[in-house]
Amino acid sequence: MARESTRTVQGDSAVTDAAAVGVVGLSKAYALHSTALPVLQDIRFDAAPGAFVSVVGPSGSGKSTLLGIIAGLEEPDSGSVTVGGTARRLGAVAYMPQADTLLPWRTALDNAILGLEVRGTPRREARAQARELFAVAGLSGFEAAYPSALSGGMRQRVAFLRTVLTGGSVLLLDEPFGALDALTRSEMHEWLLGLWERLSVTVVLVTHDVEEALLLSDRVLVLSPRPGRVVLSYEVRLPRPRHRAMTVSEAFVRDKALLLDAIHGVVS
Numbered sequence: 001m002a003r004e005s006t007r008t009v010q011g012d013s014a015v016t017d018a019a020a021v022g023v024v025g026l027s028k029a030y031a032l033h034s035t036a037l038p039v040l041q042d043i044r045f046d047a048a049p050g051a052f053v054s055v056v057g058p059s060g061s062g063k064s065t066l067l068g069i070i071a072g073l074e075e076p077d078s079g080s081v082t083v084g085g086t087a088r089r090l091g092a093v094a095y096m097p098q099a100d101t102l103l104p105w106r107t108a109l110d111n112a113i114l115g116l117e118v119r120g121t122p123r124r125e126a127r128a129q130a131r132e133l134f135a136v137a138g139l140s141g142f143e144a145a146y147p148s149a150l151s152g153g154m155r156q157r158v159a160f161l162r163t164v165l166t167g168g169s170v171l172l173l174d175e176p177f178g179a180l181d182a183l184t185r186s187e188m189h190e191w192l193l194g195l196w197e198r199l200s201v202t203v204v205l206v207t208h209d210v211e212e213a214l215l216l217s218d219r220v221l222v223l224s225p226r227p228g229r230v231v232l233s234y235e236v237r238l239p240r241p242r243h244r245a246m247t248v249s250e251a252f253v254r255d256k257a258l259l260l261d262a263i264h265g266v267v268s
């Protein structure tokens with residue numbers, strides 16, 4: 001059974017009603033040529049309020065599907081998801097999808113304030129809030145640019161700002177830094193950690209990058225190849241604040257090897 005093959009290293013937190021995000025027995029299959037394609041199988045995890053949880057796993061293991069279900073955009077076949085202890089509903093979380101979803105007819109600044117506007121913040125005030133963040137995200141001077149005039153990495157940062165500005169106590173981020181160069185990525189990590197600490201938000205981050213997961217997270221979930229099951233739920237005990245230089249430390253290298261083994265299906 002899937003549950004029995006789930007390894008837990010360095011303790012695990014119980015799934016409780018108080019979890020900011022609680023996922024229990026979640027399974028999902030898509031229809032493919034009149035057969036069922038199982039994508040997620042019996043997923044169970046929780047994120048305590050204010051926790052930073054990352055999800056890693058091979059391409060196609062259902063990571064984006066899992067976030068879409070938590071966001072309320074997709075229905076699971078079985079299992080349940082709670083956000084803040086109650087059944088999830090659309091709009092309860094701020095969600096950044098993997099694909100770039102900027103509106104081509106809106107400037108970068110007006111794309112960034114979309115979530116704020118939907119929540120009723122007057123445009124003038126929303127723009128002022130967004131302007132401050134543009135500087136932090138290295139986007140100063142591009143407020144009036146349209147998405148077609150931005151690089152992939154810049155569009156990703158605008159979409160990321162929009163998610164952060166949307167507010168809410170849970171941020172779901174699907175590979176938010178995938179298109180960024182190493183330096184910008186590092187800067188965005190620091191910025192995200194600063195935000196996470198300041199706003200006490202709960203973050204569920206999907207990433208392909210094991211180092212990114214270790215630098216940012218309290219816990220890393222490793223999914224098996226499709227259908228995705230949680231093969232490892234790993235509590236990261238590296239001290240905070242964490243920074244790039246740590247990646248060469250003995251503890252970091254050990255953690256990284258353990259996660260990579262789990263991703264590649266090496267059972268220890």
Ligand SMILES: Nc1ncnc2c1ncn2[C@@H]1O[C@H](COP(=O)(O)OP(=O)(O)OP(=O)(O)O)[C@@H](O)[C@H]1O
Nearest residue numbers: 030031039058059060061062063064065066098226
């Ligand atoms: N709307 C859909 N309809 C049918 N099949 C889908 C749909 N969305 C995803 N799938 C299939 O479900 C599987 C998991 O997709 P998903 O996008 O969740 O994987 P992922 O882990 O996020 O992959 P990646 O790391 O490449 O982003 C894939 O085989 C994909 O083809």
Ligand SMILES: [Mg+2]
Nearest residue numbers: 063064065098
């Ligand atoms: Mg994906």
